[in-house]
Amino acid sequence: MKKNRRPFGKILMILAIAFFYLPILYMIVFSFNEGKSLTSFTGFSLRWYQHMMESSDMMTALYTTFSVAIIATLVSTVVGTVAAIGLSSSRKIVRNIMEQVNNLPMMNPEIVTAIGFMLLFITFNVEKGYMTMLLAHIAFCIPYVMLSVMPKIRSLDPNLADAAMDLGATPFRALTKVIVPQITPGILSGALIAFTMSVDDFIISYFVTGRGVKNLSIVVYTMSKRVNPSINAVSTLVVVIITIVLIVINVAPVLAARRSRKAELGRRRRFVPAVAVCCALVIGLFAFRAGGGAGGDRPFEGQTLHIYNWGEYTGENIIGDFEEETGATVVMENFDSNEQMYIKVANGESYDILVPSDYMIQRLIQEDYLQKLDKSKLDCFDKLSDEVLGLPYDPNNDYSVPYFWGTVGIVYDKTKVDIEDLEQEGYNIFLDEKYKGDVYLYDSERDSFMMALKALGYSMNTENEAELQEAYDWLVQCVETMDTEIVTDEIIDNMAQGRKALGLIYSGDATYVMAENEDMGYYMPETGTNLWSDAMVIPKNAKNPDLAHAFINFASDYDGAYDNSSYVGYTSANQEVMEVLSGEGGDYEGINAYIPRADNENDEVFVYNESTKKIISDLWSRVKIAASNAD
Amino acid sequence: MKRFSTLAVPYIVWAALMLVLPMALIAMYSFMEPGNSIISFSFTLEHYVKFFTDPDFLLILWRSLVIAVKTTIICLILGYPVAYFIARSREKVQNILILCITIPMWINMLVRTYAWIGLLSEGGIIQRILGLFGFGDVELLYTEGSVLLGMVYNFLPFMILQIQTSLSKMDYSLLEASADLGASPVQTFRRVTFPLSLPGVINGITLVFLPAVSSFFIPKLLGGGQYFLIGNMIENQFITVGEWNFGSAISMIMAVIMMLLMMAVRKIEIHNQGGKGERA
Numbered sequence: 078m079k080k081n082r083r084p085f086g087k088i089l090m091i092l093a094i095a096f097f098y099l100p101i102l103y104m105i106v107f108s109f110n111e112g113k114s115l116t117s118f119t120g121f122s123l124r125w126y127q128h129m130m131e132s133s134d135m136m137t138a139l140y141t142t143f144s145v146a147i148i149a150t151l152v153s154t155v156v157g158t159v160a161a162i163g164l165s166s167s168r169k170i171v172r173n174i175m176e177q178v179n180n181l182p183m184m185n186p187e188i189v190t191a192i193g194f195m196l197l198f199i200t201f202n203v204e205k206g207y208m209t210m211l212l213a214h215i216a217f218c219i220p221y222v223m224l225s226v227m228p229k230i231r232s233l234d235p236n237l238a239d240a241a242m243d244l245g246a247t248p249f250r251a252l253t254k255v256i257v258p259q260i261t262p263g264i265l266s267g268a269l270i271a272f273t274m275s276v277d278d279f280i281i282s283y284f285v286t287g288r289g290v291k292n293l294s295i296v297v298y299t300m301s302k303r304v305n306p307s308i309n310a311v312s313t314l315v316v317v318i319i320t321i322v323l324i325v326i327n328v329a330p331v332l333a334a335r336r337s338r339k340a341e342l343g344r345r346r347r348f349v350p351a352v353a354v355c356c357a358l359v360i361g362l363f364a365f366r367a368g369g370g371a372g373g374d375r376p377f378e379g380q381t382l383h384i385y386n387w388g389e390y391t392g393e394n395i396i397g398d399f400e401e402e403t404g405a406t407v408v409m410e411n412f413d414s415n416e417q418m419y420i421k422v423a424n425g426e427s428y429d430i431l432v433p434s435d436y437m438i439q440r441l442i443q444e445d446y447l448q449k450l451d452k453s454k455l456d457c458f459d460k461l462s463d464e465v466l467g468l469p470y471d472p473n474n475d476y477s478v479p480y481f482w483g484t485v486g487i488v489y490d491k492t493k494v495d496i497e498d499l500e501q502e503g504y505n506i507f508l509d510e511k512y513k514g515d516v517y518l519y520d521s522e523r524d525s526f527m528m529a530l531k532a533l534g535y536s537m538n539t540e541n542e543a544e545l546q547e548a549y550d551w552l553v554q555c556v557e558t559m560d561t562e563i564v565t566d567e568i569i570d571n572m573a574q575g576r577k578a579l580g581l582i583y584s585g586d587a588t589y590v591m592a593e594n595e596d597m598g599y600y601m602p603e604t605g606t607n608l609w610s611d612a613m614v615i616p617k618n619a620k621n622p623d624l625a626h627a628f629i630n631f632a633s634d635y636d637g638a639y640d641n642s643s644y645v646g647y648t649s650a651n652q653e654v655m656e657v658l659s660g661e662g663g664d665y666e667g668i669n670a671y672i673p674r675a676d677n678e679n680d681e682v683f684v685y686n687e688s689t690k691k692i693i694s695d696l697w698s699r700v701k702i703a704a705s706n707a708d
Numbered sequence: 709m710k711r712f713s714t715l716a717v718p719y720i721v722w723a724a725l726m727l728v729l730p731m732a733l734i735a736m737y738s739f740m741e742p743g744n745s746i747i748s749f750s751f752t753l754e755h756y757v758k759f760f761t762d763p764d765f766l767l768i769l770w771r772s773l774v775i776a777v778k779t780t781i782i783c784l785i786l787g788y789p790v791a792y793f794i795a796r797s798r799e800k801v802q803n804i805l806i807l808c809i810t811i812p813m814w815i816n817m818l819v820r821t822y823a824w825i826g827l828l829s830e831g832g833i834i835q836r837i838l839g840l841f842g843f844g845d846v847e848l849l850y851t852e853g854s855v856l857l858g859m860v861y862n863f864l865p866f867m868i869l870q871i872q873t874s875l876s877k878m879d880y881s882l883l884e885a886s887a888d889l890g891a892s893p894v895q896t897f898r899r900v901t902f903p904l905s906l907p908g909v910i911n912g913i914t915l916v917f918l919p920a921v922s923s924f925f926i927p928k929l930l931g932g933g934q935y936f937l938i939g940n941m942i943e944n945q946f947i948t949v950g951e952w953n954f955g956s957a958i959s960m961i962m963a964v965i966m967m968l969l970m971m972a973v974r975k976i977e978i979h980n981q982g983g984k985g986e987r988a
Contacts, residue, residue, distance in 0.1 A: 086793035090805065093790045093868075096861070097812045100823035103833070107826060115826030116833075156719060163715030175720065181727050184914075186922030186966055188939050189959045192946060193730025196956070200733055216726040219719070238712070252712070273810075277817050279925060284946070297818040298925055312819040319814050323807070420950040562850055562932055567825075576830040694949065702764045705771075705936050 101316065108309035113593075114570060115306070125310040131397060134409055135296060135311050141207070142292040145282075146275040149214035154268040156215070157222030162256060164223075165230045179220035190217065191284040198285060199424065205287025213285045214275045221274060222267035229263030230256075287426050289383055289408035299388050299411045375404030382407045382624045385418060385428040387611070389566070390481070390647075392640030399631050405624055413565065414521070416694075422446055427618045429625040434611050436523070436683035438477050439470040441614065443685070447476045448617045454626040457633035462652040464675055465610050469682055478629050479650035481642070482610035483584035484673050484680070485524050486601040488568075488591075493578040496600075503602030504532035506579065507555050514560040517568050517580030522697035523683060524607060525552060528581055531604045531679070538684045542692065549696045556704035563704055572597060583609075585647025587670035592646065599670035605679025610650070648673055734963075737956035755957035765941070769961075772938040775852070776921035779859040783916045784909065786860070787867035791908075792901075794868070795875035806872065809865050821858050821929050828854055828930070850932030858926040863919060867912035874908025875901075910977045914970060922962060938962060 111120035129135050164172050182190045194213045198205055233256065241251040257264070279294035286295060293315070297308055380403075388411035396407050410428070412418040415437040422431065422441070433441065441447050452458075457478060458466065465479040487506070489499060493515070498506055507516060507528070518525060527537040529548035539545065555561060564571070569586050571577065573593040582590070587599040613632065615625045631637045638651035643664050648671055649655050655672070658665045665671040674680060741750045759765050794805045812820060827834050828849040835848055848854055878901070886896040902909075924939030931937075938958065945955030 083793065083796075086789065086796075089789055090793050093786070093864075094808055097809065097865070100820050100827060100861070101812060101815060103827055104819065104823040116829055116831045156722075159715050160719030162712050163717070163719065165712075167713040167716050171716070171720070175716070175723065178723050178727050181731060184918070184967070184970055185731075185963050186918055186939075188922045188924065188942055189734065189963045190730070192942070192956065192959050193734050194726075195946070196733040196737060196952075197726075197730045212726070216722075219722075220727075248712070273813060276814060279816075279818055293816050294818045297816065297822055308819065308822060312815065312823075315819070316815055319811065323811070414948055416948040416950070420947065423950070564850075564932055567932070571830070574831055698944075699764065701936060702768070706767065 101312075104309045105313045105316065107306060108313045110306055110309075113306060114574065116574065125306045128393065129307045129310040129314070131393070132307060133396065133400075133407070134291070135307060137408075138291045138293050138296040139311065139314070141210075141290060142276060142294075145207075145211050145214055145292065146272055148211060149218050149275045150268050150272040153215050153218035153222050153271050154264060157219040157267060157271075158226050158257070158260075158264050160219070161223045161226040161230055162252065165227070179223055182217045182220055183224075187280045188284075191281040194281060195284040205285060205426065207288075207290045209285045209287065210282050210290060210292070213281050214278065217278075217281060218271035218275055221270045222264070225267035225270060226260060226263040229260040233259055287421075289385075289410035291410070299413065305389060375402070377624050377627065378404035380405045380621055380624055382430070382621060382628055383428045384409045384430045384432075384628070385421070386411060386430075386432045388413055390432065390611075390641075390645060392637075392642075392644040395632065395637045395640045398637070398640075399628060402631070403624070403627060407628075422616060425618065427620055428616055429619040429621050430628060431614050431616060432480050432611050433614065434609055434683070435468065435470045436685040438612060438614060439685040440687075441616075442471065442476055446616055447614050448619065448622065449475050450478070450615065450629075451622070451626060454623070455630060457630050460633060460635070460652065461650045462655060464673070465612075465650045468610065469684070471612075477612035477614045478633060479610050479612045480632065481585060481645070481647035482608075482650055482673060483648045483670075484601055485527060485581065485583055485607045485609070486587065486599050486670065488572050488580045488582040488587045488670075489598050489600060490572075490575055490578045491596050491598050496598075499600045499602075503604050504528045507532075507559065507561075507581075508551070510558065512578055513558070515578040516555075516559050516561045517571070517577050517582075518555070518561045518563045519568065519581045519583075520563050520565045520701075522693050524581065524583075525697060525700070526693050527607045527683075529555075531602065531606065534604060537605070537607060537681050538686070538689075540686060540689050545689070545692055545696065549700065552697075552700045553703050556700060561704065563701060583647075584670045584673060585645060588648075588665055588668050589646030591668045591670060592665060599668075601674055601677070603677065603679065605677060605681060606674070608673065608680045608682050610682075612650075646671075731963075734956045734959050737953050738960045739957075740953050742951065742953050755954045756961070758954060759957060759961060765958075768936055768941055769938050772921055773965075775856060775859070775937065776917050778856060779863060779920040780913055780917045782856070782860050783864050783867040784913065787864055787912065788871055788905075788909075791868045791871035791875055794872045795878075796880075802876070806869070809868055813865055817862055818925060818929070821862065821926055824854070824858055824861065824930060825849065828857075849930065850935070852931075852935070854930040855927050855935060858930040859920050859923060862923075862926065863916040866915035870912035870915060871905055871908040874905045874911075878904050906977065910973055913973060917969070918966065921966070 107115060107118065108125055109121050109123070110118050111122035111124065112118075164175055167175075191213075194209075194216070195205075197203075198209050203209055237255055237259070238248075238251045241255045242248060246254065277294075278292070279298065282292050283295055283298065286292075291299075293311065296311075382405050384407060386409060390411075391409070396409065399405070400407055412421075415433050418431060418433055419437060419440070422428070423444075423446070431441075438447075455478065458474065461479060462482075465482045466474055471477045487499065487504070494506075494512070498509065498511070502509060506512065507518075526545070526548050529551040530537045530539060530544065532551060533544070533547055535541075535544045535548070556563070562577075564580075566586070568580050568582060569589055572580055572582070572590045575594055575596060582599075584599065587597075591597045591599060613629050615622055615629075619625055632641065633651060635651060635653055638649045638654040639657070641647075642649035642651075642654050642658055646665075649658070657663050659668070659671050660666065736749065738755055739751055739753070741752050741754075794802055794809075797805060826832055829835075830847075830849070832848075835846070838846055882900055882904075883896055886900050887893075891899065922939045922942075924937065924943045927935045927937045927940055942955050942958050942962070945951050945958065949955075
């Protein structure tokens with residue numbers, strides 16, 4: 078219309094596109110980064126691609142994302158079109174009511190729809206997993222298909238079908254030969270919307286999934302706290318797939334048209350290659366999944382082990398090695414707090430192995446969710462450190478086998494923090510305005526209260542409400558005067574980059590930070606700390622306890638434990654691994670955080686107490702609200 | 709066409725089961741005494757009372773609404789000119805530009821948001837660039853600004869595409885007519901273009917506001933642990949606290965607020981169209 082007369086518009090357009098593509102570009106670049114950091118590019122490497130290919134978790138998620146999207150698109154397109162045709166010939170009142178009903182998932186906040194589905198499946202005892210995710214996707218996709226098909230039907234001549242049938246066509250033929258071809262553009266755009274919604278969905282999938290079934294969004298959400306550049310590699314792969322699909326959709330019809338010398342390309346011509354590409358992808362993914370499973374007489378061939386573990390808490394190779402040795406498939410689901418895990422278990426979701434912390438194990442035992450271990454199947458106890466066995470939460474280790482253990486302490490930048498301040502003030506350094514704006518708190522209710530209680534000289538297991546209230550005031554003072562940031566696993570990358578001077582941290586994370594950055598130190602105040610341990614347990618409703626026992630042995634054995642500990646940084650429960658890693662030439666030589674302190678009488682192990690826990694959870698959420706209002 | 713009406717029956721059954729029943733369940737849970745079984749239903753209003761009597765919860769609700777309004781306004785201001793530019797390009801260019809806006813939506817939302825963490829964090833590219841201009845120590849990540857940015861980034865395409873659709877349907881000879889009749893460009897925009905694009909604007913506002921108000925992963929990824937919005941509160945109740953009844957009550961409150969707001973927005977639209985009709 079008006080060429081070259083809109084420089085302002087052009088600049089704006091370029092800026093908009095730059096804005097949209099900047100993060101995508103950034104992600105692609107950093108997928109080739111050698112190091113783990115998200116901010117500094119240290120060199121070119123394909124390490125994260127290799128990691129991604131080896132991680133069955135991510136490849137499965139990719140498969141789940143696309144297979145759910147494709148099936149949901151196909152089903153919802155067919156069902157939605159048929160329903161729309163049906164409704165258009167129904168009575169007006171039915172039509173209006175259904176229009177309102179279809180508006181429910183579109184006009185409600187997505188999280189409300191998601192919770193509705195979740196409650197539905199739980200109320201009717203449908204086991205959450207792939208099927209529930211697929212059903213939910215179909216359910217929220219159909220209204221979008223109908224929304225785009227309906228106007229096309231309305232614009233049809235209502236006598237069209239009747240005319241066809243008067244001329245002798247059966248109703249089915251009238252439908253497929255007359256009506257559907259007329260509304261094809263509406264059907265196609267409906268299908269496209271459905272596919273987009275499904276591929277990109279996070280909230281609904283997150284609430285209706287179970288048994289370790291994850292799509293890409295859920296993988297990103299559950300592991301994004303700890304930097305794992307494999308996410309960038311997966312995303313780059315998705316970008317590549319989508320680019321190929323788009324090119325095929327847009328280029329193939331052009332080529333076909335050129336060959337057949339037709340000037341006009343119908344939209345249907347675009348659809349055929351699109352479907353072909355999608356099918357090829359699904360088949361490819363299936364082939365990928367089926368491949369690599371050819372084995373002889375391994376003990377657990379074809380069986381599945383469901384593990385529910387902390388995010389980023391296993392080594393790079395242990396799962397693959399275990400699958401190789403036993404022939405079983407491991408499905409790993411991650412949590413980021415004990416409470417999150419507890420709710421799933423209490424709602425009857427079934428796992429074979431859980432890895433909760435001390436106080437939570439005590440709670441699970443008390444509430445009868447765990448089964449006793451069959452010690453005749455376990456050969457690992459004599460390999461474990463004495464310090465982690467026979468702890469008060471499970472005095473005879475009837476239920477649990479320790480996995481990692483450690484302490485909680487202060488990670489500090491030696492170049493910014495005076496060690497004398499730390500020694501004098503202990504945890505009260507978190508109230509020292511000298512370090513204002515330079516402090517991380519950790520988003521864990523029990524460890525934040527541990528810090529406050531220990532700073533005040535109380536027991537971290539106190540049941541005294543006045544002491545808890547005092548601890549609460551201490552924390553509020555901290556967040557209000559110190560300009561703190563409350564983080565979770567982001568602290569690892571951030572401290573490794575030296576971004577703040579101080580932070581409350583788990584010893585294993587401190588180990589990792591110190592291995593990455595020499596300026597960092599780890600200090601445990603004399604007033605005491607939390608001596609924690611996370612251990613493997615088998616729930617009562619486990620479907621494969623035999624395989625679970627085999628995994629416990631495998632993870633406690635030297636090779637498995639070494640892989641875990643050297644990759645994650647947490648202290649291994651395996652005595653030999655701990656000695657090798659902290660000894661001469663070990664990964665963690667000279668890092669004090671790796672060896673938990675054993676000689677301070679103020680150190681404690683957490684004890685579970687229901688009413689105290691409730692008070693602490695409530696107070697902690699108020700501390701966080703105070704922090705967000707302090708900004 | 710009447711013979712096809714039976715085709716709708718299976719879907720009506722499905723919709724009752726998969727769309728209506730879940731909402732009914734949320735409502736039931738929200739009026740139920742604590743405990744997660746609907747068999748032993750006993751009515752209570754305590755969850756609603758708990759929400760409305762606690763200033764902290766109300767503050768979170770208020771903050772969520774405010775940030776969603778801010779997001780919507782920014783998206784409208786940024787999105788409108790972009791949509792206008794696209795709508796007035798030649799058709800071929802238009803298709804390419806629309807594709808450019810759509811492609812990012814096909815790449816996972818979380819992944820794209822995640823990339824912003826690297827961009828915004830301390831020592832990241834953006835901070836280093838700002839450093840060149842002497843603003844090196846501005847905190848970017850884990851602030852309200854970063855949450856706002858994440859929301860605008862994720863939801864802006866919805867706004868652009870909606871406005872573009874309704875602008876491209878417009879008859880541009882109207883603009884010439886308006887100019888011929890002596891209207892200034894500003895007047896033309898105010899009296900002709902904008903009213904005609906209003907349906908798109910309204911749809912865009914809906915599509916941006918709705919997800920913005922309930923988003924919980926954007927505040928969680930870009931806002932850090934201390935940035936709490938109503939979506940995070942609901943997630944927390946269901947995933948880590950386990951008080952489903954209270955969580956359901958918050959969901960109901962949110963659904964009702966949204967419904968009222970949407971009805972109000974639709975009213976504006978109908979009112980405006982009615983007004984135009986009279987003048988014409």
